[in-house]
Amino acid sequence: MPHSLVRAILLGVLSVTAALVLAACGSSGDDGGSAATVDSGKDGRRGGTLTLLTSQDVANLDPGITYSSLDLNMLAATQRTLYKYAPDDPSNIQPDLAAGPPQVSPDGRTLTVRIRRAVRFGPPVNREVTARDVKYAIERGFNPNVANPYAPQYYGTVVGADRASGGPIAGIETPDDHTLVFRLTRPTASLLAEATILPLSAPVPQEYARPLDARSPSDYGNHVVSSGPYMLEADRDGRVLGTGYGPGRSLRLVRNPNWEASTDERPAYLDAIEWRIGGRPGVSGRQVLDGEGMILGDTPPPALVKRAYQDARDQIVFSPGAGNRYVTLNTAIPPFDDENVRKAVAAALDREQMRRIRGGEVVGDVASHFLYPGVLGFEEAGGQEGTGVDFLAEPRGDMELAREYMRRAGYADGRYDGDETVQVVGLAGAPDDANAQIVDQTLQELGFDTNLRIVDASVYYSRFCALPRARVHVCPNVGWIRDFADPQTVLNLPFNGAYIFPENSPNISQLDDPAINRAMARGELTVGTDERASAWAEIDRMVIATAAAVPWLWDKQPNLSAEDVRCVPQLWNQGHCDFSYTSIE
C-alpha cells in the first residue's frame, strides 16, 4: 500500500478518534482529569468483599521475585516492608515494619532501622517478626533460586553482598531482635533506605522458607506467609496453590488473624478481596462500571475511558506519576549516531498527536524530559515547562526546525538521502501500534526509508529493542516506571553506559556518554533528598540534550471502580486501589 494512502487512512482514523475523545474530554472549565483523587482513606465503612477483575495473572506470589505493579498492589496488603508510601503521598517514605525513620550515618555508609514490636506472621508460622526475618528476606534475594532483580542493584553495596548467593551477608547485622544495621561499602545509605519500600525487605521466616528456597526455582511463592493485614487463603500447611490461588483463574485474600491493628496505620476495612483472573478488559471494565463491589485491574480501553469520563466521573481516577513514554533512537548505529539527526527526529515528532491517540489530556501530559511528576527532581529539571532545548519546544512538532537540524547533519535539502533503511519496531495492540505508525510516518517525512514491524509485547524487548544485536534503529513504545521516588531509578538504567548488555539491555538507546556516566556515578553517591533531586535533575537535562530518546508522555493511569467502591488509589503504584485503605460504601 503506498505510503501516502497509509497516511491518509491513518490520519482519517486518528481524526475521528481524536474528535470523539476530545469532544468527551476537553470541555471548557474542565481540568481534563489532570489531578487524581487524593484520598487518605480515612473513615471508610468496614466489611464486604472487593472483587478485582483482571485479564493478567499474577507474575509471582513471592515478594522476593515479583516486580509487576498489580503484584505490588497485592503484596502491599499482605506484606509489611520496612518502609512504605502512603497511598496519597508517593514521594515520602513512612515507617511500616520499621518503628521510626531510617537512621543514616553522616558518612552515608551505615543505615540503622528499628523494627516494630508485636508484628506477627500469619498462619502457619504465627510468631513475632524479628529483624532476622528481614535479614533472611534480603539474603534470599541473592539466592540463584530466587534471583531478585533489585537485590544487586540496591543492596549490592552492602558489605559481603558481592559474594552473596543466598547465605548470610556480613554487612546485614541484627544486634537484637528489633534492630537492623546495614554496613555499606559506599555512601548509598539514603538510597538503600528508599529501596526498602520494595517487597524484598518484607520479612520471611527462615525456618519455614529455607527448605522451599532450596528448590530450583524456589517454591516459597506457593507457600508465602503474610505479615500484613491480609493473607492468601491457604491450607493447614500454608500452601496457597490450589487454595487461595488458582493459576489463571482466581486469587483470594482473607484477613490475617494475627494482624494487630495497633501496630499498623492501615485501616483494612475489607473482609476479603477476590481476584477474578482472565477475560477481556473491555468486558470486565463494563462489568465494573455497571456492577457493585468491583474494581478493574487492567488499563481500560479508550472507549471505556471515554464512557466513564462522560457518564461516571466518580468511578474513574487518572493517577499521575504512572511513568513516562519515549521513543528511543539507537545511538550506536547510523544514521542515529549523529546527534543532529536525532534532534531532527525529536523536533519533527508531533507529541500532541501521540497523546491524542491514547485519549488526550486525561491520559497524561506531553513530556519534555524524563523525570515525571511525582519523582524527585521533576521541578528542578524544568517541570512542565521542560529543560529549554529548542527541539522539544513545540509539542506539535516543528518540521522547519527538524529540517534545519538535518541540514546541520549534512543533508543539504533537509531530508535524509543516505542508504540506511531505518528499522522501526512497534508494539502490537491499540493504541501502541498507532503511536508506532506516527513515528514511522514522521521518519518518512524526514526522508528516511523505513521498515516498520509490529510485534507482541512478549517479544518487544527480549527479541528486538533490548537486544543490541537485533540492530533496531527506533523503538517508539518504550517507557519506564520508577522503582521508588528517587530520580536515580528513572534515569540510571535507561541512560547509563554501564547498562548496555548483550541482551535484556535496559539502555535501549545505547547512550554511552562519558560525561553523563560520570555525573550518574556522582549522583549515585549524593546524600540528601534535595541534593539528589538537584543532581539527577541536571542529569535529566544532560540526557535530553543528547536527544538519544524523545520523551512524549507523562502517563496518567486510568483506574475504574464500581459506584459503591471508595477506591483509595496508590499514587506510588499506577493508581491501583489500595486494598488496605479501600472500602465498600
Next chain:
Amino acid sequence: MAAYILRRVLWGLVLLVLVSALTFVVFYVLPSADPAQLRAGRSASPETLAQIRESLGLNESLPSQFWTFLTSLMLHADLGYSYFSGASVGSLLIDRLPATLALTLGALVLWLLVAVPVGVLAAVRRGTWVDKLTTGGAVLGISMPVYWLGLVALYLFSDDIGLIPLLPGAGAYVPLTEDPGAWFAALVLPWLVLASTFTAVYARLLRGNMIEVLSEDYVRTARAKGLSERRVVLRHGLRAAATPLVTLAGLDVGLLLGGAVLVETVFNIPGIGSLSYDAIVNADYPVIQGTVLLAACFVIVANIVVDILYAYLDPRVREA
C-alpha cells in the same frame, strides 16, 4: 478390527512424539518470548538472568532439554512444572479440562440438535422459503467471527452488562460439582456462540448431502415400494447423508477439546484454551507443550473413534 485399532494407536503415539518435537522447535528454537526475561523484568543484570535460566533448566542444550522432557513424559508421565506458577502441568490440565469438556460437548449437542433438522428440512423443502431462510441463516452463522459474536452476545443478553439481561455473563462459570444450576446457566451463552458457526456449516453440508442422497436409485426404489416419505428421508436418506458429518464432528470435537480459545477468553471460562493462550503470552513452555500434546491426543483419539463409527454406519466400509 482389533489389529486395525492397535495399528492406529501405535501410529498415534508416533505422531505425538513428532508433534512434541515440532512444538519444541517452534517455541524453543524459533524467535519467541524469553521466559527468563519475562520473569526477571527489564532491570535484571546478565548475572541475574543467567541464574534464572539455570533455575528453569534453560541453560542446558536444546537437545538435552528435549530429551529430559521426553524421558520424563514417557517414563514418569511427568509434563513438568509451570515456569510461572510452579504448579505441575498435569494438575493444571486436569483442573482446566472439565470446563473445556463441558463447553465442547454441550456445544456439540446443540449444534447437532439444530443442524440436523435444519439441514434435512432445507433439503426436503429445496427451493422454498424454508430453504432460503435456512441458507441465509447459515451464511450469517458462517460469516460472524466467534469472538465478535461472543462480545455481542454479552452486550445484549448478559445479566450484568446486557441490554436485555437474561443470562449470566463473562466470568460466571462455576464447576458442575459446586453448583449445577449456575454451571448450566453460565454455559448457555457460550454454547450458543460456539455452536453458531458449526450449526451453519453442518446444516449446509447435510443439506447438500441429503439432496444428493435423495436422488439416488435406492431411495427411488424405497419410495416405489410404498415406504412413507418420513421413513425414506430419515432412515434411508439421513443415515447415508450423515456419514461425512460424523467424520467432521469427530475432528471438530477433537480440535475444540484442545481449547476453544476465543470463546473461553471472551466468556472467561477457565478451560484448556485460555490456559494455552496464557502460556503462550507468558512463554510458559512446559504448559505450552502440555496443552499442545493434549490437543494432539484428542485429535488422534477422535480420528480413531470416527473411523470406528464410520465402519458401523456404513456397511460397505465394514466389509471392505
